Amino acid sequence: MIDPDFLDELDRFDTALKRTSNAPLQGDQQSPDVGEGLTFSDYRRYVAGDDPRLIDWRVFARTEELFIKRFEAERNLTVHVLLDATASMDFGDGDRNKFEYGAKLGLGFCHLTAEDHNDFQFSLIDEVPDRIDTDTSTQGEVLRLVDHLNQTTPSGDGDIEAALEAYADTIHSRSLVLVISDLLFDPDDIADGLGALARNDVLVAQVLTPEELGPATTGDAIFEDPESDETRRTYFGGSAARRYGERLRDHLEAVDERCRILGVEHELVDTGDDFFDTFATLWLGARLGGERRIQR
Incomplete structure (x- = not known):
């Protein structure tokens, strides 16, 4: 369960994004x-x-x-939080659970955005985007979102390409889009979905647990697919562990390469790391990423 008290700790960060939603972020189109x-x-x-x-x-x-x-014309910034709600996100014990950790990252962005009197929107994504805020960018709305997310159980295998493309059609001004997902999808599907958002300022937080990044299991083990509930008993260690590490590394590199090509900020998030350190990295990365684009 997400304890809303964590929001109070975020107030030590600078609450100003120091950016606008118009053209200085990307390109030279004038309002x-x-x-x-x-x-x-x-x-x-x-x-x-x-x-x-x-x-x-x-x-x-x-x-x-x-x-x-x-x-x-001066415009307020709109921050769009897109949180992966597919079954694979419901992995990790306690504070290391990917969905809970990712939800707190998104809520933190909404909290500081509301403090700066800017607008936010919060959506869950699986096969389609599901907007769960009520279009009221207040601290009260952030607390309501905490309750909503505490009652949400991730499910299904999702379609990140279709979900992101559908959401992109709803954005009508330049904005900051924070995508929070484990990105356990085909890299080309991820790229196509992010490409639809690329006219905006996009930050991707790829959330994985310590167990996924470096499994400690050796010997006989039972692996469960959270999206299909299928299980497989196998020996994990030696060559199997090496193959897993190689496939994971290849996938992370493929995702990172596609994000670089699209000009999308990509951060790998380990849910075993201190939450506030991770949030600071993402928050400052979002701000500095926008400033770099302004200077181009």
Whole structure:
């Protein structure tokens, strides 16, 4: 069970994302909106009906022509949390459970986003995205999400490509998208799903347990597939352990390579690590990733 008291500890982190949801994050597309915002965009010639208060009289003094200032409309950042709710996420004992650990990461992002008076959305993904927030970006809503997630049991094998593509169609402004999953899917399906989100600022937290990253089991063991409940008894050790390590390494490298190609931030998360250290890495990575893209 997720204890909401952990949210209080997150207040020691900087609550400002220091980014906007518009073009400076990725690309050079300008907002079409014009108004008396804070970010100057450019000039255009004055035409009848324009607000005369926007005329730049210093430009007129130099050119004897009327120009008005254009400004980019200021926008709040929207943080989208997409949490994998397939059966494989229901693995790991206690605080090491992947779903619980990942849920706390997502809730932490929502908590600090609400403190900064920005918007968040929280969805569970399996075969399709299931939005579980009520479109109210408040601390009360974060606590309601804690209750909802405590009553959620991950199930099914999911379709990450279809779920992420479907969710991408619901995003209508540039945003930060946090994808939390063990990513135990085909790397090409993962890439196709993330590619649909890539016009946004995307951070992927790949959550695995210490047992998955380095199984300590040796000798006769029974392995259970959480998505199908099938079991297999086998001897694990020696060559079997080496093959497992090689396949896991190949999978992690394949996922990381595809994320690099897409320009997606990818972080491997070990649920055996201190939660607050992990959160700090993701939170600062999200901020610094946006700043790097602004500088390009």
